[in-house]
Amino acid sequence: MLRLTQHRQSILDLINASNRHWDADEVSRALSDAGQAVGIATVYRGLAALEAAGLLDSIQLADKKRYERADKAHHDHMICTECGHIEEFIHETIEALQLSAAKERGFVLTGHQLTMFGRCKSCDKQE
Ligand SMILES: [Zn+2]
Ligand SMILES: [Zn+2]
Numbered sequence: 001m002l003r004l005t006q007h008r009q010s011i012l013d014l015i016n017a018s019n020r021h022w023d024a025d026e027v028s029r030a031l032s033d034a035g036q037a038v039g040i041a042t043v044y045r046g047l048a049a050l051e052a053a054g055l056l057d058s059i060q061l062a063d064k065k066r067y068e069r070a071d072k073a074h075h076d077h078m079i080c081t082e083c084g085h086i087e088e089f090i091h092e093t094i095e096a097l098q099l100s101a102a103k104e105r106g107f108v109l110t111g112h113q114l115t116m117f118g119r120c121k122s123c124d125k126q127e
Helices: 006-016 024-033 041-050 090-102 119-127
Strands: 056-060 063-071 076-080 086-090 117-118
Touching: 006 024, 006 041, 006 063, 041 056, 041 063, 063 076
Parallel strands: 076 117
Antiparallel strands: 056 063, 076 086
């Protein structure tokens, strides 16, 4: 079992207590609101270490990563490039197609990440 520093434990507890997808700035702000100010560099390093240990998952965006609990059931993401809304989804056909694409190539699939970008329903209406 990985021994966590106090800071890393605080970061992990914060993210595990929610269903959100957090960026480093939000984590840093939430910790200082809770009276546990942690430098942003420490937050970045902590998030990366927690992900490397398999304790957090992440989504890679153009300019940053967002982190979420690692214990949620598998899902993919749609991200609104206007408002930043993140929609979690699972589509059985897409899942099955990925498996068959891997199988055709003799590739043993152990996981995948799919992130789709676009405009969410409410941003699209405002056009
Ligand atoms: Zn939107
Ligand atoms: Zn998610």
